[in-house]
Amino acid sequence: MTILTRRTALALAATALAARAQAASKLTYWHHFTSQEEFTGLKNVMALFQQRFPDIALTQENIPNPEYMTKFTAAVMAKSRPDVSMVVAERLPDMLAMDGLIDVTARVDGWKNKANFPSDRWLGATSKGKIYGVPAFTFIDWVYYRKDWFEEAGIAGPPTTLDEFVATAKKLTDPSKNRYGFGMRGGPGGAAYLIDLIESFGSPFVIDGKNAMDRAKTLAAVKWYSDLATVHKVVPPSATNDGFRQIMEGFKTGQTAMTWHHTGSLVEMVRALKPAQFGTAAKPAGPAARVARLTYLYNGLMKKDNEQAAWDWISFWGEPDPSIAFLNETGYFPASIATAKDPRITGNPLYKSAAETLGFGRLPPAFVGLAGWSQNVVLPEFQKILVGQSTAEKATDAMLKGLDATIN
Amino acid sequence: MGGAGKDRHRGGLIVQRSFLSRLAGISDTKAWPWLLLAPCLLLAMAVVLYPTATGIDLSFRQMRLNRPDLGTGYVGLRHYWAMLEDPVFYVSLQNTFVWVVSTVGIELAMGMLAAVVLDMELPWFRTIAVIVLLPWFLPIVVAGNIWALLLDSRLGVINAALVSLGVLDDFKPWFADPAWALPMAILVEAWHGFPFFALLLLAGLKGIPTELYEAAAVDGANLWHRFRHIQLPSLTMVMTAAVVLRAISLMNSPDLILILTGGGPGRSTQVLSLYAFQKAYREFNFGYAGALSVVMLLLLMGSAWLYVRLTGALKDD
Numbered sequence: 167m168t169i170l171t172r173r174t175a176l177a178l179a180a181t182a183l184a185a186r187a188q189a190a191s192k193l194t195y196w197h198h199f200t201s202q203e204e205f206t207g208l209k210n211v212m213a214l215f216q217q218r219f220p221d222i223a224l225t226q227e228n229i230p231n232p233e234y235m236t237k238f239t240a241a242v243m244a245k246s247r248p249d250v251s252m253v254v255a256e257r258l259p260d261m262l263a264m265d266g267l268i269d270v271t272a273r274v275d276g277w278k279n280k281a282n283f284p285s286d287r288w289l290g291a292t293s294k295g296k297i298y299g300v301p302a303f304t305f306i307d308w309v310y311y312r313k314d315w316f317e318e319a320g321i322a323g324p325p326t327t328l329d330e331f332v333a334t335a336k337k338l339t340d341p342s343k344n345r346y347g348f349g350m351r352g353g354p355g356g357a358a359y360l361i362d363l364i365e366s367f368g369s370p371f372v373i374d375g376k377n378a379m380d381r382a383k384t385l386a387a388v389k390w391y392s393d394l395a396t397v398h399k400v401v402p403p404s405a406t407n408d409g410f411r412q413i414m415e416g417f418k419t420g421q422t423a424m425t426w427h428h429t430g431s432l433v434e435m436v437r438a439l440k441p442a443q444f445g446t447a448a449k450p451a452g453p454a455a456r457v458a459r460l461t462y463l464y465n466g467l468m469k470k471d472n473e474q475a476a477w478d479w480i481s482f483w484g485e486p487d488p489s490i491a492f493l494n495e496t497g498y499f500p501a502s503i504a505t506a507k508d509p510r511i512t513g514n515p516l517y518k519s520a521a522e523t524l525g526f527g528r529l530p531p532a533f534v535g536l537a538g539w540s541q542n543v544v545l546p547e548f549q550k551i552l553v554g555q556s557t558a559e560k561a562t563d564a565m566l567k568g569l570d571a572t573i574n
Numbered sequence: 575m576g577g578a579g580k581d582r583h584r585g586g587l588i589v590q591r592s593f594l595s596r597l598a599g600i601s602d603t604k605a606w607p608w609l610l611l612a613p614c615l616l617l618a619m620a621v622v623l624y625p626t627a628t629g630i631d632l633s634f635r636q637m638r639l640n641r642p643d644l645g646t647g648y649v650g651l652r653h654y655w656a657m658l659e660d661p662v663f664y665v666s667l668q669n670t671f672v673w674v675v676s677t678v679g680i681e682l683a684m685g686m687l688a689a690v691v692l693d694m695e696l697p698w699f700r701t702i703a704v705i706v707l708l709p710w711f712l713p714i715v716v717a718g719n720i721w722a723l724l725l726d727s728r729l730g731v732i733n734a735a736l737v738s739l740g741v742l743d744d745f746k747p748w749f750a751d752p753a754w755a756l757p758m759a760i761l762v763e764a765w766h767g768f769p770f771f772a773l774l775l776l777a778g779l780k781g782i783p784t785e786l787y788e789a790a791a792v793d794g795a796n797l798w799h800r801f802r803h804i805q806l807p808s809l810t811m812v813m814t815a816a817v818v819l820r821a822i823s824l825m826n827s828p829d830l831i832l833i834l835t836g837g838g839p840g841r842s843t844q845v846l847s848l849y850a851f852q853k854a855y856r857e858f859n860f861g862y863a864g865a866l867s868v869v870m871l872l873l874l875m876g877s878a879w880l881y882v883r884l885t886g887a888l889k890d891d
Contacts, residue, residue: 233855235855235856235858236855239639239855239858242639243639259640260639260640260858263639263640263641263642263858264639264640264642264858265642352750352839353750353836353838354836402727402728402747403727403747403750404727404728404747404749404750405750406747406750406838406839407747407749407750407755407835407838407839408750412726412728415728415729416728419728419729421728534640534641535640535641535857537856537857538852538856538857538858538859539857541852541856542852542853542856542857545836545838546837546838546840546841546844547840549838549839549840550839550840550841552839553750553751553752553839553840553842555752555840555842556840572857
């Protein structure tokens with residue numbers, strides 16, 4: 167009798183443990199948030215998630231953005247994947263090529279909130295008709311400009327074309343006062359801006375897996391952009407080494423009159439400058455197109471172990487409450503059209519240009535090898551022009567040759 | 575039952591004794607040291623040889639993680655031939671030479687000076703020793719970012735000091751100038767790494783018998799004579815080891831350059847380790863990165879051998 171009771175107790179305990187283990191899932195989430203605002207926003211979203219799903223133990227892990235693909239690659243190679251990873255459109259081809267993401271098409275199709283995300287929202291996470299991520303929020307490219315300097319110089323408003331942009335930048339440049347018209351990002355992350363310009367001058371990159379770059383149009387774009395530094399001299403002398411932090415500081419400390427970034431840095435600007443000092447504007451149009459990127463940030467599944475719990479987490483980001491909680495801290499635009507109608511967005515004049523950009527903005531280019539080509543070829547070749555080691559012609563040829571090597 | 579148990583126990587003892595006696599027999603043979611070394615050798619093979627062999631194997635394979643369509647088959651010397659036609663490889667090779675030789679040279683000189691001064695045991699020398707060693711304690715990422723800020727062309731204290739002293743007319747963007755980017759990176763790395771030499775050389779100096787100094791004093795030797803004829807010759811072995819270790823570390827670590835310049839402007843600060851890193855983790859071309867690593871390994875082995883030969887550190891006196 168005693169033995170039977172012990173056995174029963176053990177069996178009951180084992181059943182209870184098994185049931186608990188089944189109910190409580192552990193999730194690991196990799197992201198590349200960096201700022202304090204982003205971390206607070208993430209913490210708030212996680213708190214809301216824990217309220218809804220108390221049985222899912224969620225652990226977040228920050229990977230610095232420049233090292234993200236290094237860590238992602240190592241995780242895939244070493245079979246030590248997290249459950250969920252942040253995904254951006256330009257990285258998708260590389261991530262898929264190494265079989266790093268799980269297809270979530272069926273889950274998306276059956277999701278009640280899918281209607282809040284128009285078809286273009288999914289493009290950055292779609293390949294060959296399959297969806298590999300759920301949009302969490304979006305960065306919309308725009309221009310920051312010093313409203314007070316514009317008024318001081320009698321300039322009516324922010325430039326709408328590249329020609330106007332040069333004229334404005336020249337007018338606002340005065341090296342004797344350490345003032346420059348444009349805060350160029352010629353260092354880390356700078357290749358993306360040149361790539362955007364190449365597209366706005368009319369050159370595509372890769373079509374049907376082949377190099378489709380138009381040399382003349384690429385050259386015109388490279389020349390226009392490098393001339394800002396070498397001919398017009400409207401950028402700070404440090405431009406060749408300036409990354410995100412430097413262009414932000416240059417603008418905030420009154421060294422530059424205009425700089426290009428996206429909605430993601432708005433909170434930082436609002437905290438540093440007064441409303442009368444700066445404004446936001448849509449990016450100027452090039453000769454062939456007006457190119458401003460809509461960069462959707464997705465969350466994708468990397469393994470199937472806790473698939474349901476992982477799906478609960480990535481789809482949670484698409485709901486209004488977490489989106490607004492994140493927006494409150496970061497200013498990051500929600501990807502859902504339902505949430506974008508929130509009065510906190512529609513009532514803020516600084517977001518007017520973001521709303522305008524949503525009308526013509528486009529997704530970043532995406533092809534296998536883009537990251538390597540842009541960082542290892544485009545950026546150093548462009549820098550060489552800035553420091554007088556090369557010409558726009560030579561750099562353009564090197565970029566075309568580099569793209570050939572990348573895709574062949 | 576009890577008898578069978580005793581028999582088994584007795585049998586077990588016999589087997590144990592025969593095993594021990596056989597072991598005792600082996601311990602007298604030449605195989606014994608090898609047997610004792612076997613676990614360590616197996617561990618070394620698993621930890622050192624296997625990864626090295628895999629890396630070398632990789633350099634002969636097609637291995638582009640984002641191009642699975644190309645397969646992972648052997649491509650012979652293709653990556654090595656491609657390297658010969660790659661202008662970035664030559665620039666990286668040249669910069670690596672300048673980077674390693676200059677940094678080690680400056681660090682050795684600074685480390686020697688610090689070690690000799692610390693060896694004098696002047697007042698406050700313990701506090702000074704901690705200050706001297708401080709840069710070495712800092713993680714390279716922290717040190718790199720501190721120096722990036724100190725040398726910043728907008729907010730940098732060093733620029734401000736140089737302008738106020740009249741050395742510069744205006745704030746200089748050091749890392750945006752191809753003529754200055756590599757030298758400044760070398761200075762930052764030397765600042766971070768010289769305590770390594772100071773520590774090792776100080777340990778070497780402490781091992782010199784005081785009788786030698788006393789004898790030199792009787793002969794009327796001054797500080798320079800002591801250094802030239804006692805300290806320097808006594809430190810040959812330590813210096814050689816430190817130089818080889820530091821050269822290996824510098825050649826293999828792209829971290830500081832990655833933080834300060836990313837290899838730019840253009841390719842001005844591109845070094846081999848950074849290039850291999852970029853090939854592997856930006857282009858996912860592990861085959862080519864493997865070939866670059868093999869070249870670095872050969873260069874390191876060759877230069878270490880040459881250096882040891884030239885210094886004569888391993889010669890018997």
